[in-house]
Ligand code: FES
C-alpha cells in the first residue's frame with residue numbers, strides 16, 4: 001500500500017458526502033479498529049426469544065472472530081457466554097442450535113452446565129477449583145422478544161430504544177412472534193459494503209425488479225407523498241398509529257444505542273411484501289386490516305427490521321473477516337400461525353430471499369471494484385442520504401477511537 005498516512009489522517013481527509021477511501025475497506029489496521037471499537041461495542045440482533053423458549057434451548061451466533069452461546073438456563077433465565085473453553089480455549093459448542101443440559105468441550109471434555117458453570121473436568125489436581133472456570137458471560141438484552149448481544153463490557157444503553165420503540169413494536173405484537181424461517185447469506189465483501197447497500201434504495205430500481213414492483217422508496221417526492229397520504233388515511237382504521245422516530249447512532253443521546261422507526265406505503269394493490277401483494281400470513285398483533293404499508297425499524301448500526309402487516313423480516317449484517325461478511329435474515333409470523341395452513345414458507349420468504357441474493361451479487365461486484373487500483377471515492381446521490389449518515393457515524397466512531405488510541 002503506497003498510502004502510509006496514519007488512520008487519524010485518513011479519517012480527517014475523507015471527503016464528506018463521498019464514498020469511503022479504499023483503505024477503509026482494504027487496510028487490516030482499519031478493519032481491526034472497526035472490530036474492536038464498533039462491531040464489538042454495539043448491540044447486535046441475535047434472533048427472537050422464541051428460538052430459545054425452553055430450558056436448555058440454545059443457539060450460537062458468530063461475529064468476526066467471536067462466537068457466543070445464547071442459552072436458556074434450567075432456571076429459566078436467558079444468558080449468553082463466550083463460546084471459548086476455559087481449559088485451553090477450544091470452541092465449546094460446535095452445533096448452531098438445539099437443546100442441551102450440558103455443553104461438553106470437544107477437545108478434552110470439560111463440561112459446562114446451561115448456567116455456564118464448569119461442572120466436569122477430568123484429571124485435574126486436587127486443589128483445582130471448578131468454580132473459578134465458568135464460561136465468560138457476554139451482555140445480552142431483550143426488547144419485546146428481540147435478543148441482542150454485545151461482546152464488550154459496558155455496552156451502550158438500550159433504555160431509550162426500549163421506551164421509544166415500545167408502542168411501535170407492540171403494534172406488531174413482536175413479543176408474540178416466532179421464527180418461521182431463517183437463512184444466513186455469506187457475502188464475499190467487506191462488511192461495510194453490505195450495510196451501506198442496505199441503507200440506500202438508489203440501487204433498488206436497477207437491481208430489484210421484484211421489490212421495485214411493490215415498494216415505493218425510489219419514487220420522487222410528489223408521487224411518494226401521494227401514496228403515503230393514502231396509507232395514512234387507511235392506517236388508523238387498521239389498528240396502526242402514524243409515528244416516526246429518527247435517532248441514528250450519530251444523533252442518539254450520549255451513551256444510548258441509536259434507533260429509528262418509520263412506515264412507508266407500498267404501491268396500490270399490495271397489502272404485504274408478497275409475490276402478488278396478497279396476504280401471506282395472519283395479521284400481526286392487534287391489527288384489524290391491511291393499510292398497505294411496511295415499517296422500517298433500526299436498532300443499532302447492524303440490525304434492521306421490516307414490519308409488514310402480516311410478517312416481520314429482520315436483517316443482521318456482521319463481519320466474518322476483512323473480505324467476507326454475512327447477512328442473516330429472519331422471517332417472523334404470529335406464534336399461533338400454523339405452517340401449511342396459515343402460511344406457506346416458500347411464499348413467505350420469496351421476496352427477501354430473491355432480493356438478498358440480488359444484493360449479494362451487487363455487493364460482491366462493488367467489493368471487486370473497490371479493490372481495484374482504479375477505485376476512487378464517488379459522490380453520493382440524493383437517494384443515498386441514509387448511507388451518508390451511516391458513513392458519517394462510522395467515521396465519527398473511528399475518529400474517537402483513533403484519537404483515544406493515539
Ligand atoms: S480446550 Fe476445552 S477441554 Fe481442553
Ligand SMILES: [Fe+2]
Nearest residue numbers: 197203208359
Ligand atoms: Fe438491495
